[in-house]
Amino acid sequence: MGKADIHDVAKAADVSISTVSRAFTRPELVSAKTRRKVLEIADKLDFNISRSATALKSGQTYRVAMLMNEEITSWFNTQVFAGIESLMHPAGYDISLFQHIDTAQNRHEFFSELPIRRNVDAVFVASFAIDPHEVEQLQRLRVPVIGINTPSSDGFDATISIDDEKGMYKATQHLINLGHKHIVYPCSEAAETMDSSIDSRARGFIRACEDAQGKHDINWQVLSVPRGPAFADSALSALLNLDEFPDAICCQMDMMAIPLVLKLERYGHRTPRDYSIIGFDDSPYADTINLTTMRQDPYAMGRIAATKALKLINGEQLITPYEVVEAQLIPRSTDVPYGDVI
């Protein structure tokens, strides 16, 4: 009872290998009786169509690449991955993951080696900036290249992005409209290779503050701390070291906001009693602590990206190859008009 191949099945079923093949992939071309017999025998012999052979024959690889910043374990990456997987898997594709395409060294290695060349049917680039030369390298693969939250659409066949700048502009504006006078924006520094969203969000904050000058008399400040596992603690001490504690905190992301809310409380600063705070992402536990935040839906973005990829792989044209979605304000309970005391 070793591994049976298509010939064994054909022989046992007394048909040709063509018929065996068709019984699996084009059942409608085979008589019901023959098909039943073939499938039954195949099952008995533990036979199944080989994806490698199908791939070779078809010229497709049934594999797509997903390039990402940092690790798959981050909330954003996991969500995007799950979204892509939810559509690509049923369509017969595996996802080949390339993590940490962010450090200079890894980028160089990846783009000069280009292991995916001739080995994927599409490429997803998740949430980081790639330079024109790198985009060009991807174009040479001659497969669809789909960007997810890439700062630019140049050279991509399709993109789906969240408007980070506008989202943060709205978040900031919300705090300003609440009457806050002293707004701090704690953020972890962008890596050597820009993480697009980090910079765009900061720009949104700054622009909102500048636009408000004159109309509102606000005192605003960007509090930049080194990236790394302790970024939230760094931001915490930077905040506590301020001459005057702000009345509003506008956070680059929930993973900054949540620890701040929790830890500031130990130092006597409670939201919304003492200050307002807004996050960005609506990631896990944002709801648990009632964090007002800007929601984005990376799972949905992954699905949109996969939809585009599937169409492009099929040779279809996209009506709207480049899409931008907006972050949505989720009002909860960490923001309150300036001066209000709960």
Next chain:
Amino acid sequence: MGKADIHDVAKAADVSISTVSRAFTRPELVSAKTRRKVLEIADKLDFNISRSATALKSGQTYRVAMLMNEEITSWFNTQVFAGIESLMHPAGYDISLFQHIDTAQNRHEFFSELPIRRNVDAVFVASFAIDPHEVEQLQRLRVPVIGINTPSSDGFDATISIDDEKGMYKATQHLINLGHKHIVYPCSEAAETMDSSIDSRARGFIRACEDAQGKHDINWQVLSVPRGPAFADSALSALLNLDEFPDAICCQMDMMAIPLVLKLERYGHRTPRDYSIIGFDDSPYADTINLTTMRQDPYAMGRIAATKALKLINGEQLITPYEVVEAQLIPRSTDVPYGDVI
């Protein structure tokens, strides 16, 4: 400038296709000069060895399957996946994901269809119980089957598990030793198909309590709530509805403990002032809120599983095919001797 194949490269480099092949996969068999020329031309023509063809020829698929409960987005699954990926990807394998192999319907579909038959070089089963018949189906694939946190090792070629029962026994014992008298164990119900860890942990709690009877005069209770997105809120209200609020809470997992700590505070119950609480997992934000918990490291378990798989694929024997690791108590600040007031 279309897609060049191995013949084009061979022609351009004035060598045979054998030499082109060897230049990529057995460089030591090709003279330095020839190799350089071939690789240079290959690069110019955007050529690369096709993994599908290599796979077909070699008889391997360079693909492994990972079967899981629920979604890849859960903390445990993401960590295990990342651990497996960290070793399998560099070794040239893609991971084919099969999520939700938990409902009766999906299981039936998967195991009767068995799409991975002849299409993977190994199978990882992450954290759920599969019945003897299903294990047998997997064995018929004739590839290594590696279990991660499976309740039993029967039928598996290798397993790596955390001792959930012992871990929870230790957690409970810790609370008992602290002198607590009234201990509640809130947990979400196991699914129709057992999630192994859910049940083992409950057993550990119960056994620890029973073992303590006589020596300690404790009042313990399992508080079972329906699984689903609102399980933490369900547990919260069940706790608040108790005749008497417990002095210690032993949680099935951090995702139960964290919301409880946060939300109980709004109802006047603060840890460690009013009650002790211990979690399980050491998952995100456990450190942020200083939750005392039992740590497990699913990323490391994924790596161990991948190491075993790689060896088995290579035909090596495993010295210790079945490994069990223990959860480790991480003392932080949500536990305190009974009666202590902070």
Next chain:
DNA sequence: TTGAAAGCGTTACCAT
């Protein structure tokens, strides 16, 4: 060191 050729397991065209 290099080349020729067989074969891996399919699919699809062309026959029947």
Next chain:
DNA sequence: ATGGTAACGCTTTCAA
């Protein structure tokens, strides 16, 4: 409805 056969792109003996 079914069968024969070439071809997909590689790897690997065997020869030179």
